[in-house]
Amino acid sequence: MNSWSIILLVPLILSVGVIPSLQSEITPSAEALKSKGTSLSETNSNKVCGDRLCSEISSEKKEMKKHTAMNAKKELFPATMDYTITGPEIDPEKGYAVIEIGDGLYWIADGMYQMMFLTTGEGVIVVDAPMGLGDKILQAINDVTTEPVTHLVYTHIHKDHIGSAHVFPDDIEIVSHIDTAEHLAMKNDPQRPVPTITFDEQYTLMVGDQVLELYYIGPFHSKGDIVVYSPAHKVAMAVDLFHPNAAPFQYFGIARDMGEHIAAHDKLLAMDWDVIISGHEPILGTPEHLKFNKEFTMQVLDNAFSAMQTTQPSANYFGDLADKCAELTVEQYPDLKDIEVSPVENCVTMVFYAMLD
Ligand SMILES: [Zn+2]
Ligand SMILES: [Zn+2]
Incomplete structure (x- = not known):
């Protein structure tokens, strides 16, 4: 093991140890922070702001966001569990299904690719923009809400999952891990605009009445891979780690580091979620699916x-x-x-x- 591996491994080992208490220790839950009256910027203590990669939100707006998020009660719908067994009907005319799986949390599936978005009362937060869906993403959002898209989160660098990011207005905030932002700044790809908000370990995105917690748990698949987590709905999104109820994609999903890939299973299982959006397959995943994939x-x-x-x-x-x-x-x-x-x-x-x- 060279010294770089050690430098990289130490924080990993430390983070593995604390993952079961992720919310209460290093990264207090949004609820806890709100009850302490912590501001949005303090919440995101690990936010990394490069010259081009950081944007400021006015403190007045922060207060408003904090207030609305605090009053929201959001849940996963019980019927959503049906989609962990059988995928939704895809309208062949449209080529996608858009389904509200919890209060204000929508899942878009085309049978192959998956993404999600949330209505917040103050704009839509979109997570990923698969290349194959293109303008259908805007169509799916317009099917269910008149709110404009204000935020986009990238789960990782890959073009097939975020290559339709250019369909959104230029002035939206794009949130990603710092490694994703650095990679995209280098690529200069007009289909994958460079993120405006980046983080290293953890970031809490509060917009209107929705809260998403973003966690870096190591590069389990490519570069800048993150877990997107809605604590209210108990929904996680981690893309290209596994295929629920199916064998892994080639080369374990082209995993760059099998050690990180394997370890990510336990880190994710230590978090409290009922369904996971895995990025692929017609169905939603469950902790059981993920446990099976670890065993496999x-x-x-x-x-x-x-x-x-x-x-x-x-x-x-x-x-x-x-x-x-x-x-x-x-x-x-x-x-x-x-x-x-x-x-x-x-x-x-x-x-x-x-x-x-
Ligand atoms: Zn990928
Ligand atoms: Zn994929």
């Missing part, structure tokens, strides 16, 4: 180790290991959706992790 992932790791014990060295040693690991995995999960799609690719990632990490 650890089983593939086991299979990689088993393959190492039974495979003879050859010119294509890693390929042979991945093939053996994939064979074991498919045998163990014959009924899992998409198990046959990329077992070898997933095992390639896992074999390298098992051997080298």
